Amino acid sequence: MRWKLGGILIATMTVSALLTLWWQAPGAQAVPRETTAWQDEYRRPQEIPFPDQNPYSAEKAALGRMLFFDPIFSASRFISCASCHNPGLSWGDGRARAQGEGPSAMDLRSPTLLNDAWMPRLGWDGKFRDIESVAFAPITAAANMNLPEETLLARLAAIPGYVRAFAGVFGKEGITRHTIELALATYERTIVSQDAPFDRWIEGDADAIGPAAKRGFELFNGKARCAGCHSGWPFSDGSFHDIGTARDRDIGRGRIFPSSVKLKYAFKTPTLRDVARRAPYMHDGSVATLADVIDLYDRGGIDRPSRSELISPLGLSELEKADLIAFLETLSSPPHDVEVPTLPR
Amino acid sequence: MRWKLGGILIATMTVSALLTLWWQAPGAQAVPRETTAWQDEYRRPQEIPFPDQNPYSAEKAALGRMLFFDPIFSASRFISCASCHNPGLSWGDGRARAQGEGPSAMDLRSPTLLNDAWMPRLGWDGKFRDIESVAFAPITAAANMNLPEETLLARLAAIPGYVRAFAGVFGKEGITRHTIELALATYERTIVSQDAPFDRWIEGDADAIGPAAKRGFELFNGKARCAGCHSGWPFSDGSFHDIGTARDRDIGRGRIFPSSVKLKYAFKTPTLRDVARRAPYMHDGSVATLADVIDLYDRGGIDRPSRSELISPLGLSELEKADLIAFLETLSSPPHDVEVPTLPR
Structure with a gap:
């Protein structure tokens, strides 16, 4: 299932339609002839790829967005996914090494989440096969968000708004590690440059x-x-x-x-x-x-x-x-x- | 100088105009007669009060908004004003005690910033006479953002986008403690319930x-x-x-x-x-x-x-x-x- 990149799609189609004309127009400012060969390689895609096992829905992305920005995902209730993947800093954190609940910084820099939908593997060492499988690694790592899975599930289940939102998206499966992963991954796939x-x-x-x-x-x-x-x-x-x-x-x-x-x-x-x-x-x-x-x-x-x-x-x-x-x-x-x-x- | 509460103003005026008619309409659902006396006391204001010494401008509020969300305001480059005054949590942080750069929580809860424009004094103990005078207290406090004033000024001055923005709003005064206070306070006054x-x-x-x-x-x-x-x-x-x-x-x-x-x-x-x-x-x-x-x-x-x-x-x-x-x-x-x-x- 795919999700159209709204305005981008339209802009791309319009410009593409004009491109042939422009390309042949005498007097057009010079672009190296060989640039044409790069256009297919570097052109922005028109759709975000969502996997069949986790298709896009607006409700799922909206739920994932709430989870992404919610600091109850950390033991201290202070750090959310957005703390290290800050939308104001192109979804990174501007620091040399990631900071978490631990007293000292972590070993690696917080990667931007931009365009992760197109990444075949996630993590600096690629140990995650897809976005779904990344989510709980930072949540449960002691140096990062330091929150046991069962604590997170209990916190979410105690908030009626989340109970309703999960039921609306996932039916009777409700709030589970699996549904949290699906919602977070769906939102994160929409983070596109x-x-x-x-x-x-x-x-x-x-x-x-x-x-x-x-x-x-x-x-x-x-x-x-x-x-x-x-x-x-x-x-x-x-x-x-x-x-x-x-x-x-x-x-x-x-x-x-x-x-x-x-x-x-x-x-x-x-x-x-x-x-x-x-x-x-x-x-x-x-x-x-x-x-x-x-x-x-x-x-x-x-x-x-x-x-x-x-x-x-x-x-x-x-x-x-x-x-x-x-x-x-x-x-x-x-x-x-x-x-x-x-x-x- | 005052800033109109855009849509709210219009909505308020429309409903007010209808109110007299409604109030006399036979069969309208009962509202206690004495509620009328409360309307003036509890009606939302139509404008945000900005002080003469720091009048509103859209550019100043936009600059203040960037400062508010920027984590370079903390020693660690991890905590911004928005970390404790989280827009997703009605401008508080959802914790019992505020967290900062220190290893343990602070003594007091992070207050919401909602409607501070109408508060005659700021702080749980009221030690701040206006919003302008609050800004640097959390920035420089060791247990909070822990950033010396001169370090903050140097960080901002090293970012061309900030140099341009301050020059655009404050002219040759540029980036100073005073202009940071003015910009932050202007943005914070726009945080209205x-x-x-x-x-x-x-x-x-x-x-x-x-x-x-x-x-x-x-x-x-x-x-x-x-x-x-x-x-x-x-x-x-x-x-x-x-x-x-x-x-x-x-x-x-x-x-x-x-x-x-x-x-x-x-x-x-x-x-x-x-x-x-x-x-x-x-x-x-x-x-x-x-x-x-x-x-x-x-x-x-x-x-x-x-x-x-x-x-x-x-x-x-x-x-x-x-x-x-x-x-x-x-x-x-x-x-x-x-x-x-x-x-x-």
């Missing part, structure tokens, strides 16, 4: 991004080799790579596949949507700015058997680095408000 | 609340003596009373006026708007449910010189207690979404 200047450019508006960004896009797909992993419209292949930075016991997906040479130090490729406003960077928040990220890739990282073949010194000029950043900035949507619900009490 | 069934009843819709709630309103203003302190449309006199519950060193406004007999153990009368969804109750969150609150007042509290003259055993029947709760529930607005902004980064 908004239309950005890059999207308008891909759809044919030659002036939607500037010359530096256009050069940066060429570099991104060429000399800088970014697109090898940051591919497709969410700018992530959803896969796992050692980019030559993690060390020691921070082995990422290597923990799950200890015999794999290539998965040691491999972490999930994050989406680059809204990336310019999602500092600090990397799975451990160890890099402060986009310029530092570019420098890191330019140096090429630790040379070792697990390192991706795409990673080696790039020899980028200062202008090329600036162009790459100019391109990455075109992936940010304009500021927009996110509506948070009144919580049942 | 939404239209509730009680408001529709006061405006003449006889069926907007049920018979139990109507009886409860009579009790509220009569035998139960609630309206002596919970007066006016926000259901608070904005003043300070010992209701006979605080003990020991928890002396509230007595700390500020140590020679006053009546202010020992006196705390600010909170608004009752949305009260049914703002458990737990009292300044220290020590009472779990509205039924427990009613029982507490029914018992009359500790007999001592500071205790309010309005507090003594009430002799309420179980039906009367239920009626009071039915009335209090009519002060909750229907669920509505609150928009949170994308934060500058």
Whole structure:
């Protein structure tokens, strides 16, 4: 079952219809001819994919949204899913490492939830096969939300508004771990990056991004080799790579596949949507700015058997680095408000 | 300078215009004749009062809203004003005691921000003379957001979006403690309780609340003596009373006026708007449910010189207690979404 990306769908269709005309129009501002080949790869999808086992319904998404913003999901009643996946910060938290109920920060950065509907696996090490299976990991982890499943179920069952909402969506199954997972996952699939200047450019508006960004896009797909992993419209292949930075016991997906040479130090490729406003960077928040990220890739990282073949010194000029950043900035949507619900009490 | 309560204004005027007709209509469902006397006292205002020293502007409120939701206002970059004043929980936090950066909870409950624009003094002990003067107390307090003023100013000054926004609103004064206070206070004054069934009843819709709630309103203003302190449309006199519950060193406004007999153990009368969804109750969150609150007042509290003259055993029947709760529930607005902004980064 799929859910139409309302206005986006219409905008996409309209611009697509005009594109052929525009493409042949004499005097249209130059877009590199080879950009046409990228349009199919980078065009925003028209629908969010929902799995057959958990189809979309507006009521389920609305219930999931309430759960997502409700701090009774933490032992302290202070932290909600939205605390670490803050809609005001493109669904991340702006910190180097995630904070939870524990006294110290966690080992990894809170990932953005943008476009998780398209991710084949979830988590920096990919240990979750789908969004449904992620939900309870942060809820029950002591360092994170620290709430036993039975406590959560009891808290929800004590709130008539939740009892009614679960009955309305799930019938007599009511409030269970399973239905909480289904509702949360349905809402989280609706967390999709908004239309950005890059999207308008891909759809044919030659002036939607500037010359530096256009050069940066060429570099991104060429000399800088970014697109090898940051591919497709969410700018992530959803896969796992050692980019030559993690060390020691921070082995990422290597923990799950200890015999794999290539998965040691491999972490999930994050989406680059809204990336310019999602500092600090990397799975451990160890890099402060986009310029530092570019420098890191330019140096090429630790040379070792697990390192991706795409990673080696790039020899980028200062202008090329600036162009790459100019391109990455075109992936940010304009500021927009996110509506948070009144919580049942 | 005042800011019209948009839709509310229109709704109020329309209903008011019809009220005279309705009031004389034969066969209209009975509302106690004496309710007319209460209409002026309990009618929602048409405008938010903004002080001359800090007049409303849409740009200032929008900037204040960003500051309010931004977690860089805490040392950890994890807690924003909205963490303790959560729009999903009627601008409180649903906890007995406020949580902050400190390892343990604070001494007092996070108060709702609803209708603070009408409060003559802020804080459970009233130590703040206006909203502007509140802002930095939680920001800099070690147990709360724990952020030195200079660190906050440096963080904001490092974000171009904030530099532009402050310059746009405050000109060359830019980012200062003073301008942060002005912006936050302007936004917070716009946090106003939404239209509730009680408001529709006061405006003449006889069926907007049920018979139990109507009886409860009579009790509220009569035998139960609630309206002596919970007066006016926000259901608070904005003043300070010992209701006979605080003990020991928890002396509230007595700390500020140590020679006053009546202010020992006196705390600010909170608004009752949305009260049914703002458990737990009292300044220290020590009472779990509205039924427990009613029982507490029914018992009359500790007999001592500071205790309010309005507090003594009430002799309420179980039906009367239920009626009071039915009335209090009519002060909750229907669920509505609150928009949170994308934060500058």
